Each structure stands twice: as C-alpha cells, then as structure tokens.
Amino acid sequence: MFRRGGGRSPAALVRAVPGPAYEISFDGRPLTALPGQSVAAALWAAGILAWRTTREGGSPRGAFCGIGSCYDCLATVNNRPNQRACLLPARPGDVITTQEGTGHGDLGV
Numbered sequence: 001m002f003r004r005g006g007g008r009s010p011a012a013l014v015r016a017v018p019g020p021a022y023e024i025s026f027d028g029r030p031l032t033a034l035p036g037q038s039v040a041a042a043l044w045a046a047g048i049l050a051w052r053t054t055r056e057g058g059s060p061r062g063a064f065c066g067i068g069s070c071y072d073c074l075a076t077v078n079n080r081p082n083q084r085a086c087l088l089p090a091r092p093g094d095v096i097t098t099q100e101g102t103g104h105g106d107l108g109v
C-alpha cells in the first residue's frame, strides 16, 4: 500500500535518496531540480508541461516521447536553442526559457 502524496513520487517508489536539490530557472521563475533529473523531468516536477511553441501557429509543446526521438521537447537552455529537454541533464544554475519556433527569432530567419 502506498501513502498518498509524496509517497507515490518516482523517487519514493524506488526508494531513491537523491542528493540535495539545486536551483534552476524557467522563464525567470526559480525552480528546484534534483541530481539526475533531466531538464524535462525538473519542469514536469514543477508542474510545467509546455516550454516551446511551434513555428506555425504557435502551439504549445513539451515532452512527448521522452526518449529523444520526437524533438517536441526542444527548449532554450543557457541561451542555446534546440536542446532536447528530455535528454539534457539539469545542472545547477541552468536558465531555461520558452523556445518560440526555431529559437532563432533574434536572427530574423
């Protein structure tokens, strides 16, 4: 039998004892991440499900496949666009921003 709330988190289910949390940010909002989390996992843990908009239509996107195949999870991380958030380990101080389209809008292309 599982406890309600935190007892059913992935870490609790496998009885993981991660190291101390550290800070990252998403669109200027401070978040915490745990060692071993991908950027996508850290965003999910904070309740953030979308961090990119499509080139045409501006539809929101986040992680879909979770294994690096679909490219739906592209994000701008530390000013580098087109980073696959599901594969990229979160690092202390990472600055993640919503990626609009190709992430190169500042180039006018």
Ligand code: FES
Residues within 6 Å of the ligand: 062, 063, 064, 065, 066, 067, 068, 069, 070, 071, 072, 073, 074, 084, 085, 086, 087
């Ligand atoms: S969620 Fe599919 S590549 Fe990241």
